[in-house]
Amino acid sequence: xxxxxxxxxxxxxxxxxxxxxxxKPISGHNSLFWYRQTMMRGLELLIYFxxxxxxxxxxxxxDRFSAKxxxxxxxxxKIQPSEPRDSAVYFCASxxxxxxxxxxxxxxxxxxxxxxxxx
Amino acid sequence: KQEVTQIxxxxxxxxxxxxxxxxxxxxxxIYNLQWFRQDPGKGLTSLLLIQSSQxxxxxxxxxxxxxxxxxxxxxxxxxxxxxxxxxxLCAVRPDTGRRALTFGSGTRLQVxx
Numbered sequence: 001x002x003x004x005x006x007x008x009x010x011x012x013x014x015x016x017x018x019x020x021x022x023x024k025p026i027s028g029h030n031s032l033f034w035y036r037q038t039m040m041r042g043l044e045l046l047i048y049f050x051x052x053x054x055x056x057x058x059x060x061x062x063d064r065f066s067a068k069x070x071x072x073x074x075x076x077x078k079i080q081p082s083e084p085r086d087s088a089v090y091f092c093a094s095x096x097x098x099x100x101x102x103x104x105x106x107x108x109x110x111x112x113x114x115x116x117x118x119x
Numbered sequence: 120k121q122e123v124t125q126i127x128x129x130x131x132x133x134x135x136x137x138x139x140x141x142x143x144x145x146x147x148x149i150y151n152l153q154w155f156r157q158d159p160g161k162g163l164t165s166l167l168l169i170q171s172s173q174x175x176x177x178x179x180x181x182x183x184x185x186x187x188x189x190x191x192x193x194x195x196x197x198x199x200x201x202x203x204x205x206x207x208l209c210a211v212r213p214d215t216g217r218r219a220l221t222f223g224s225g226t227r228l229q230v231x232x
Contacts, residue, residue: 110155
């Protein structure tokens with residue numbers, strides 16, 4: 001398996017523009033997570049999905065952020081309009097969520113991240 | 120609200136030393152704890168996962184322990200190498216409710232050749 005795939009790897013845009021980040025989770029995983037990492041705040045959860053359904057979006061900073069998961073193999077995180085304070089590295093992670101597992105289950109696997117710079 | 124603290128924030132050691140990284144968490148109701156490695160400008164690589172019912176996990180030169188009742192975990196690295204230089208993050212997953220990980224701020228490790 002290629003692991004979690006994110007695109008683009010780098011994005012530079014101007015304030016006010018729409019930004020769409022993409023994620024392909026590991027095949028067979030049923031939970032997907034979007035995180036944001038900044039120097040000031042470290043790694044923070046934005047939203048997560050279980051079986052394509054958003055379970056907790058309390059970490060989404062404001063209405064400018066939205067996330068979708070139309071199927072088990074694809075998710076997007078959209079920022080519209082973007083602002084300079086949105087500059088960060090955005091990570092997508094996936095896991096196989098089950099309580100019946102031993103080690104290896106529920107382990108979260110991270111993608112390489114998208115480095116977003118909003119000018 | 121769960122809070123995860125990692126001490127020290129930075130550590131520099133000569134090659135070959137054994138070292139211990141510490142992680143503490145305020146809410147002991149966790150499902151598991153995961154240690155990650157992050158290289159500069161890169162994503163996170165999972166190192167070890169410890170379920171709440173386990174006391175430790177080992178992988179090669181790495182050993183992670185968990186004392187759930189006291190809210191502590193340690194990552195032991197034996198015979199450190201320059202290639203071990205990275206930031207090490209611990210994260211806990213709650214036992215109920217939100218499934219997402221809460222991360223510590225990390226320990227930045229530098230192993231001097």
